[in-house]
Amino acid sequence: MTAVREAMESGAISRRMWFYANYHCNLECSYCLTESSPRAPRRQLDHRLMKSLTRQAADLGFEEVGVTGGETFLDLALPATLAEMSESVPVIVLTNGTLFVGDRLDRLAPMLGHEISMQISLDSADPDLNDMARGPENFAKVVDAIPRLIEAGHHVRVASTGQAPDDASQEALCVLHRSLGIPDEDHVVRPIVRRGRGATIDGSIPAGPDELFPELTITADGAFWSPFAPTVFNDQVDTDLLVSRTVDPLSLPVQRLIALAQGRPTGSDVANNIR
Amino acid sequence: MQDRYHHEMSSRVSLIAAEQAPVSARHLFADGDPGPLVASWAQVPELLDTALPFVGMILGASSLSVRYKELAILRTSALMQCRFCVNAHTEVAVDVGLSESEIRALRGELPLAEAFTATTEVALLRWIDAVAGGRGSVAQDIADAFTGQFADFEVVELTMLIGATLMLNRYASALQLPNGADSIDRLQRLGYDTGLLGVFA
Incomplete structure (x- = not known):
């Protein structure tokens, strides 16, 4: 067994690796980790690099790849790239779900038949509360898109980000996602993390190396500790959780992450559910 | 951090401050400002990990007086x-x-x-x-x-x-x-x- 597989088996690092495909976004969410917006620098990852690193990840023993942003589907070439990546390992792609209006959904056709899951953000069953954080019309666009995506044959998950909801709010959200065709096992609830725009939100939780599960994350700025790590604050990329600037060959940041991870206490990330 | 420095000319790159020090370099910032060489190399943690021991060996204590x-x-x-x-x-x-x-x-x-x-x-x-x-x-x-x-x-x-x-x-x-x-x-x-x-x- 390789050192990488041993590190995964022992739980020192995640079996999943992430890419930040880009940093720009059509939305400007109040808690965004990366200060993404239509005005944010794109900082896109080259698709050939993403495909190459995914193949390397599979060879090293990673079992899944995640792709996040920014709004990932602002890049019209992404569906075909995801399809190719998924030939190495299953892929999960995060999206705000607002771009699939009308026949734009057809642009996702290259993904059909591949092991690709789409994770769409939906924070509340209350449209006003949801849109307060994510922007006008967000709720309406998302609840319109999810059933159509499922009907078209895509696997869809829902991620809800926010401060711990009361039981009634949580239940209302679950009733909503079930009504949209999303089973409970495909609903993820995440806290607001005290990084990026979330750094100034009351009730957000700290997210340093002691709280975040080591989950290698590749960006245009290098390799980071976790998808919660390559954050942006006041237009500056945070470097406190930077693992290396080198991303290719992938073995270099992987080995550095393992070395760093094996020197840290374990367990607290599970309590915080920051995965 | 840059306030500790003489500002007749300003650095052409950001010198990493302690709170932004990459995980692998935090120990170098634990006792305060590690100096501009380390603070700039910390922009590239894998380079810092290699350059610092190299420079330390060559410039530090050795067989030479x-x-x-x-x-x-x-x-x-x-x-x-x-x-x-x-x-x-x-x-x-x-x-x-x-x-x-x-x-x-x-x-x-x-x-x-x-x-x-x-x-x-x-x-x-x-x-x-x-x-x-x-x-x-x-x-x-x-x-x-x-x-x-x-x-x-x-x-x-x-x-x-x-x-x-x-x-x-x-x-x-x-x-x-x-x-x-x-x-x-x-x-x-x-x-x-x-x-x-x-x-x-």
Whole structure:
């Protein structure tokens, strides 16, 4: 067994690796980790690099790849790239779900038949509360898109980000996602993390190396500790959780992450559910 | 963090502050400001992990005397007009006991012959001037004089030291790394020109 597989088996690092495909976004969410917006620098990852690193990840023993942003589907070439990546390992792609209006959904056709899951953000069953954080019309666009995506044959998950909801709010959200065709096992609830725009939100939780599960994350700025790590604050990329600037060959940041991870206490990330 | 530095010229890259230090470099910031070399290398953690032990080995304690090492570092830095390194190592030279005339000679403010007469040191300084200030091979008479005074392992170490200093000189000069404000104050109180205007220009 390789050192990488041993590190995964022992739980020192995640079996999943992430890419930040880009940093720009059509939305400007109040808690965004990366200060993404239509005005944010794109900082896109080259698709050939993403495909190459995914193949390397599979060879090293990673079992899944995640792709996040920014709004990932602002890049019209992404569906075909995801399809190719998924030939190495299953892929999960995060999206705000607002771009699939009308026949734009057809642009996702290259993904059909591949092991690709789409994770769409939906924070509340209350449209006003949801849109307060994510922007006008967000709720309406998302609840319109999810059933159509499922009907078209895509696997869809829902991620809800926010401060711990009361039981009634949580239940209302679950009733909503079930009504949209999303089973409970495909609903993820995440806290607001005290990084990026979330750094100034009351009730957000700290997210340093002691709280975040080591989950290698590749960006245009290098390799980071976790998808919660390559954050942006006041237009500056945070470097406190930077693992290396080198991303290719992938073995270099992987080995550095393992070395760093094996020197840290374990367990607290599970309590915080920051995965 | 930059407030600790002398701001006659500002660094051309951001110097990483302690709260932004990458995980692998945090220990270097634990006792305060690690200096602009480390704070800039921390932009590239994997480079820092390699460069710091390399520089530490070459510039730090070794089989060579501290005096020989400072002759090599300060003279090379002066020849390269590296303000950051000359200021930093003028202070080191003072601390390790070089005389003011020796320091000023190494900095180019006095003829070397006025401060250095020992055969070994003269041979070393001619070697430094040829390696740091020249191009191509070193003249045979300079090499013979130098290798006649030093064992092979010392020749290797001193020449690596000159080479590493050249690398650091160009790095620090190009990026305009700032000296600490306290260091500049001290050197100015001692009467040294911290701007190096005219030296080897």
